[in-house]
Amino acid sequence: MTTLIIGAGLVGSQIARTLVEQGEIPVLMDAAIQADAIAEIVALDRIAVSKGDVLRPLDITRVILDHNITDIVHTAANPLLTLGAQRDPFSAIQLNIMGTVNVLEAAHVHKLRRVITASSSVLNHYMEGGEGPTSLLKEEAFPRPVTFYAATKQAVENLGLNYARWCNVDFAAMRYAAVCGPWNGSGGGGPSNMFRSVVERALSGEDAIVQATDIEWVYSKDAARATVLALRADKLGSRIFNVTMDSITSPEEFAAALRKAIPHARIKLQPIAEVDLSMRKHRGASDPTLAREVLGFVPVYDITAAVADMVCWLRERKVESRQIS
Numbered sequence: 001m002t003t004l005i006i007g008a009g010l011v012g013s014q015i016a017r018t019l020v021e022q023g024e025i026p027v028l029m030d031a032a033i034q035a036d037a038i039a040e041i042v043a044l045d046r047i048a049v050s051k052g053d054v055l056r057p058l059d060i061t062r063v064i065l066d067h068n069i070t071d072i073v074h075t076a077a078n079p080l081l082t083l084g085a086q087r088d089p090f091s092a093i094q095l096n097i098m099g100t101v102n103v104l105e106a107a108h109v110h111k112l113r114r115v116i117t118a119s120s121s122v123l124n125h126y127m128e129g130g131e132g133p134t135s136l137l138k139e140e141a142f143p144r145p146v147t148f149y150a151a152t153k154q155a156v157e158n159l160g161l162n163y164a165r166w167c168n169v170d171f172a173a174m175r176y177a178a179v180c181g182p183w184n185g186s187g188g189g190g191p192s193n194m195f196r197s198v199v200e201r202a203l204s205g206e207d208a209i210v211q212a213t214d215i216e217w218v219y220s221k222d223a224a225r226a227t228v229l230a231l232r233a234d235k236l237g238s239r240i241f242n243v244t245m246d247s248i249t250s251p252e253e254f255a256a257a258l259r260k261a262i263p264h265a266r267i268k269l270q271p272i273a274e275v276d277l278s279m280r281k282h283r284g285a286s287d288p289t290l291a292r293e294v295l296g297f298v299p300v301y302d303i304t305a306a307v308a309d310m311v312c313w314l315r316e317r318k319v320e321s322r323q324i325s
Contacts, residue, residue, distance in 0.1 A: 001113075003231065004029060004069040006054055006103060007076030010183040010192060011118065011176065013041040014224035015073055020046045022228070027067045029059070030076070037185030040317070054099035060106045069110075071231055074103045074117040078149070081189030082122065085149035096152035097159070104163045104171070112169075116230050117160060119153050119173035121216055121244060125282045126150040161239060172230045174223070177244035177286065180306055181220025182313040191215055199310050202258050202265035210258075212251045212269040216282050218244045219301035219309070229295040237294045242286040249303045257307040 003019055005012045008028040019026040020042055027048040028038065035044065048067060052059035054076050063069065076099055078084050078092035085092035100117055107115045127150070130143035145151040160171040178191035188196075194211055202208035226243040230236065255267045291297040301309065 003071045006074045009187040012075040014220045017042040018224045034185035057102045070113045082149040089148040100156045108167045114170040119175045121177045122150040124286045177216040177218040202262045214248045219306040222299045226297040241291040246288045257304040261308045261311045
């Protein structure tokens with residue numbers, strides 16, 4: 001059994017690390033391999049790395065055939081996620097939707113065992129409408145996505161479900177909350193980059209600017225663990241799973257976690273800009289029932305544990321300034 005991980009970033013690198021710990025040699029494919037950043041998460045001599053573009057179907061086929069791939073985990077997404085898609089909708093639509101179609105079609109043609117793809121909890125929070133829920137015949141029977149990124153993720157889930165129904169592709173989508181965690185490369189959405197910046201600045205003695213909004217997080221190591229549980233499940237009793245910390249974190253709770261890990265932290269709360277859709281207030285915590293009951297996933301990291309682990313990782317990389325250390 002060999003897993004192809006498409007998208008070697010914040011989550012993809014942790015999935016590779018998790019699979020290596022289970023004795024597998026996964027293959028990471030990305031259009032722009034960030035080898036130094038990957039090496040800080042998983043040893044490069046324990047994985048295979050292949051440059052390839054998910055928008056080029058023959059790249060996917062080449063890697064499948066070269067490495068005898070049996071399963072795919074697809075985590076590639078457009079730069080800056082929600083904000084990036086608002087700025088460049090065409091590129092986000094092309095990458096998120098057509099990239100996923102290429103993965104699903106490759107799995108169908110080559111008869112792979114399973115495809116796990118990254119979805120997002122934006123589908124739990126960035127939706128409006130649904131005024132006619134009592135009848136499927138009403139024009140507004142369903143809520144609709146209110147951002148381009150959310151619209152692409154809804155399309156990804158629906159396409160995957162139809163490939164499962166009609167093309168015998170064993171598909172599941174992981175609705176990750178805002179992912180935070182160790183990663184020194186580019187990529188990630190607004191909340192992910194804010195988390196890293198805040199912890200780095202707090203460690204270095206600078207003002208750590210926490211956006212004053214509630215956020216639903218998941219730590220990257222938990223996101224990876226949930227994904228591998230779905231990958232390894234004997235049978236998927238469901239196909240869409242919420243993957244979160246099972247709570248909403250307030251800015252005050254985030255600040256408290258920072259102060260516990262870094263007592264000298266200088267923290268400032270900053271109101272979010274009206275235009276920053278990536279920091280939109282969430283309507284409540286996503287329901288974790290299916291991930292718990294079907295996959296056996298229970299998050300290990302709450303915000304306090306997540307910050308503490310991130311601080312340890314950064315300290316190991318000597319991010320802390322000399323006068324603080």
